[in-house]
């Protein structure tokens with residue numbers, strides 16, 4: 110048994126959009142305030158792709174809860190399976206938490222820049238501006254995003270290492 114086609118597609122879409130959202134996050138903060146348009150557009154793109162990641166991860170989790178994972182590859186030692194399962198659980202948690210913290214910090218920002226999904230669908234801010242709350246949430250959003258990046262890279266490197274050692278774990282996520 111392998112991963113379902115929908116689970117495989119979602120895995121790679123989430124990975125690609127996560128990298129794009131991270132790159133936009135670093136870019137938007139680094140851009141100068143003048144001219145304002147590129148910075149504003151980078152913020153809107155970051156927030157939009159981040160919200161899409163949140164929706165796709167919720168969908169992935171729903172599929173994961175309905176369908177059991179494929180059987181373990183017995184060529185991989187048991188302790189590595191346990192470590193991989195732990196990392197994957199933390200990755201799911203961070204993939205949900207990081208965008209939620211991003212939304213809450215955008216909603217708390219003293220500057221109150223509106224959030225509109227791809228400049229089309231307005232996303233209401235459920236919290237009002239609060240500089241102290243914004244500082245804590247924005248820091249947590251940044252720190253957990255870096256942890257997500259580090260764990261995601263570790264996860265990808267281990268998948269490549271298993272692949273190089275002849276295991277089928279990467280292939281079954283790629284082609285089924």
Ligand code: HEM
Pocket residue numbers: 127130131134135138155156157158159160162163204207208209210211212213214215224247250251254255257
């Ligand atoms: C997978 C999803 C996300 C990732 C990986 C991510 C990552 C990041 C990173 C790395 C930064 C910090 C850049 C820096 O300070 O150098 C950042 C900043 C920010 N993100 Fe996200 N983000 C995500 C989703 C979101 C969402 C959904 C929103 C809002 C709807 C959002 C709003 C913001 C805001 C407002 C900032 C700037 C905070 C500040 O001015 O200090 N993010 N994000």
